Amino acid sequence: MRSNYKQAIVTTIQDRCRVCYTCVRECPAKAIRIANGQAEVIAERCIGCGNCVRVCSQNAKQVVSSTNDVMNLIKSDAKVAACVAPSFAAEFTEMNAEQFVGMIRQLGFDYVAEVAFGADLVARKTRELLAETNGIRYIATSCPAVFGFVKRYHPELIDNLAPVVSPMIAIARALRELHGEKLKIVFIGPCIAKKGEAYSDEMNGEIDEVLTFEELRQLFQQQKVTTEAVEPLDFDPPHSSRGALFPVGRGLLEAANIQEDLVTNEVVSASGKSNFIGAIIEFSLGEENAKLLDVLCCDGCIMGAGMTTRESLFRRRARVSAYVRHSLKTRSQREWAENMKRFKDLDLSRSFTPYDQRISSPDEEKIKDILAKMGKLKLEDELNCGACGYETCREHAVAIYKGLAESEMCLPYTIEQLHKTIKELGISNEQLASTREALIQSEKMASMGQLAAGIAHEINNPLGVVLMYSHLLMNEHGEQDEDTEDLRMIAEHADRAKKIVAGLLNFARQNKVNLKSVNIPALINDCIKSVHVPENVDVKTDFQFDNPVADVDSDQMIQVFTNLYNNSITAMPEGGELIIEGRDDGDKILITVKDTGTGIPKELISKIFEPFFTTKKLGKGTGLGLAITYGILKMHRGDIHVESNNDKNEGPTGTSIKVTLPRTGLRTGNQT
Numbered sequence: 001m002r003s004n005y006k007q008a009i010v011t012t013i014q015d016r017c018r019v020c021y022t023c024v025r026e027c028p029a030k031a032i033r034i035a036n037g038q039a040e041v042i043a044e045r046c047i048g049c050g051n052c053v054r055v056c057s058q059n060a061k062q063v064v065s066s067t068n069d070v071m072n073l074i075k076s077d078a079k080v081a082a083c084v085a086p087s088f089a090a091e092f093t094e095m096n097a098e099q100f101v102g103m104i105r106q107l108g109f110d111y112v113a114e115v116a117f118g119a120d121l122v123a124r125k126t127r128e129l130l131a132e133t134n135g136i137r138y139i140a141t142s143c144p145a146v147f148g149f150v151k152r153y154h155p156e157l158i159d160n161l162a163p164v165v166s167p168m169i170a171i172a173r174a175l176r177e178l179h180g181e182k183l184k185i186v187f188i189g190p191c192i193a194k195k196g197e198a199y200s201d202e203m204n205g206e207i208d209e210v211l212t213f214e215e216l217r218q219l220f221q222q223q224k225v226t227t228e229a230v231e232p233l234d235f236d237p238p239h240s241s242r243g244a245l246f247p248v249g250r251g252l253l254e255a256a257n258i259q260e261d262l263v264t265n266e267v268v269s270a271s272g273k274s275n276f277i278g279a280i281i282e283f284s285l286g287e288e289n290a291k292l293l294d295v296l297c298c299d300g301c302i303m304g305a306g307m308t309t310r311e312s313l314f315r316r317r318a319r320v321s322a323y324v325r326h327s328l329k330t331r332s333q334r335e336w337a338e339n340m341k342r343f344k345d346l347d348l349s350r351s352f353t354p355y356d357q358r359i360s361s362p363d364e365e366k367i368k369d370i371l372a373k374m375g376k377l378k379l380e381d382e383l384n385c386g387a388c389g390y391e392t393c394r395e396h397a398v399a400i401y402k403g404l405a406e407s408e409m410c411l412p413y414t415i416e417q418l419h420k421t422i423k424e425l426g427i428s429n430e431q432l433a434s435t436r437e438a439l440i441q442s443e444k445m446a447s448m449g450q451l452a453a454g455i456a457h458e459i460n461n462p463l464g465v466v467l468m469y470s471h472l473l474m475n476e477h478g479e480q481d482e483d484t485e486d487l488r489m490i491a492e493h494a495d496r497a498k499k500i501v502a503g504l505l506n507f508a509r510q511n512k513v514n515l516k517s518v519n520i521p522a523l524i525n526d527c528i529k530s531v532h533v534p535e536n537v538d539v540k541t542d543f544q545f546d547n548p549v550a551d552v553d554s555d556q557m558i559q560v561f562t563n564l565y566n567n568s569i570t571a572m573p574e575g576g577e578l579i580i581e582g583r584d585d586g587d588k589i590l591i592t593v594k595d596t597g598t599g600i601p602k603e604l605i606s607k608i609f610e611p612f613f614t615t616k617k618l619g620k621g622t623g624l625g626l627a628i629t630y631g632i633l634k635m636h637r638g639d640i641h642v643e644s645n646n647d648k649n650e651g652p653t654g655t656s657i658k659v660t661l662p663r664t665g666l667r668t669g670n671q672t
Helices: 022-026 051-055 067-075 097-106 115-131 144-153 155-160 167-179 193-199 213-222 251-256 273-284 313-330 333-342 364-373 393-401 411-477 484-509 520-530 554-570 625-635
Strands: 010-012 032-035 038-041 061-063 080-084 111-114 184-189 209-212 267-271 292-296 516-519 537-544 549-552 576-585 588-595 639-645 654-662
Touching (some): 022 032, 022 051, 067 184, 067 213, 080 115, 080 167, 111 115, 111 167, 115 167, 115 251, 144 155, 144 193, 144 273, 155 273, 167 184, 167 193, 184 193, 184 213, 193 209, 364 393, 411 484, 520 549, 520 554, 520 588, 554 576, 554 588, 554 625
Parallel strands (some): 080 111, 080 184, 267 292, 537 576
Antiparallel strands (some): 010 061, 032 038, 516 549, 576 588, 588 654
16 A cells, blocks of 8 residues: 555544544644534644544544555565564453464464564664764654654754654664565554555655554454464564563653653653643743653553553553563573674664645634634633633634634534524424414414305395394284293394304405504594493503504404403403503504403413304303404404413413504505
8 A cells, every 4th residue: 555645544434423523622733624514634634643543432533444455465476574563562462472473474474573673773773863962952753643743733843853763664674684675564553653654755665564453453353363273483583672662651761771861851751642742842942951852642652543452551551561571581682682783784764854734823803703703702702611622712713714623613602503593493483383373263264254254144134034023023012912022032032143143244354454544542542432331340541652653454453452342341240450551562563451350261262262262151242253353463464462360379360462563564455
């Protein structure tokens, strides 16, 4: 496999990505772009640390696989060497080193070598570099994620990168000197960033393929290689010494016998995402006098993203330390010294090319504009909660400017927008429910109107005949006749039926309004005068209009208010107060009719506008008054709302009916 900086080592499986921003938070290079609700790794900015892979609980991040390429290489005619990183001791804990080597050989590798010997060579070269008195301060270059970070985000420090190859390259050069230049090299280790280092143009194919320990386990499973079916074997020479400590924090210093003296501060060691960035920044500012900055992106290679073990850091360190102790006891130190002498003149130099990925930050005004769009108008609004993956709101704003983030990543902003949307949806639902209710009522009214018109015309004439002959017969029989009372009852009920028919005709005819400018308080007072108000009912009015004029059909509105007054008076058989209030309501007017009567049961309020529904006693009402009222108000593009209490235990009884009317109607003709 060949690659370059524009090909991603890590990609996102979009179907699995839940956009939790954990990868954004854990990426030291901020190489994750959130676009269209998906997390995308930007290849050019990625340093291959693998933090995003390690922290993704949904397994949405996948590392480019080399397993097929490695097997094809093994099946070729070339000799192939596997170079194993010393952190294998912390990964393959279910077997000893000899079984592990035997399993790798079983895959088809011709040689299995320790990268730890390359680490011994790098340690010696680093010690020699520090001994030179050239005044240059160095950043150790064993960790590819670290020098990848420097190349991209601190290119001014390129000359401070120690011009020494990593242990992986060092062992590759040593093996080719032993077995020839045609030898193919496969690195096996815990680090994803090694893929970026190996496949880069700078290395010019010195490493042919890279496998993580996770990929090696996959190959063991695919090829059905187990410990029981292999012959235990030792690593091929050259064997390592203390270089096997490299994967542990400060391992380079230990292998090179370099002291991190806190007094002189000539050597500074740091590891982990936050620490290594902070150390590099301080180094760039010249705030450290250290001659050597030994930094690792992870907390040691034993914590690399290519590991599958879930053991703790200290348990992994203990396993590596145990392997090193065992090797030092069982291996010949004289042989190791001879090999170190043999490769004394091996070229371990390399150079680094800047790959600047810095993006200029916006000016203060642009940052303020971006923050304002997220509702952060004041300093107190910047919560710096970190939910978006950035430590501060300002960092998030800068990332938005750079095209790396979206404003929707801000959790407080999103919650606020959600609350606003929920509120708007609630209002829309209320309006929809009201509209639906009005539509149902309108359909009922239309159906009843058609029915009423037909019935009224058919019944009206026969009723007139019944009434006429009833009165004629009563006149003939006189008041003392025993049949007169029966005739009177016939006449009363026929008269009542005629009123119902008249109501039906009125109900059927309410299909248009003729709007004119009307003084509402004057219209209401005229209605009160036309209604019979008992002596025990006190009528009060309270009008607070800035503009008392509205466009209404006065005849129909008189019918509306007359119906409401009569209903209120009927609800107060023992007397009470009838209160009519009027006030402005924006571009509408609000009239409230209140009474202190018996009230309406809650379960009946939703039915009172239905045709022929009445709470009055039999013979006292037709059930059409409020239905007609409702229809008239809807044709005026108005509304009516009823509140009532009939339970004395819950407070004073009574009913309040609120009528809302638009102040200005359409006058281009009749409204239907």
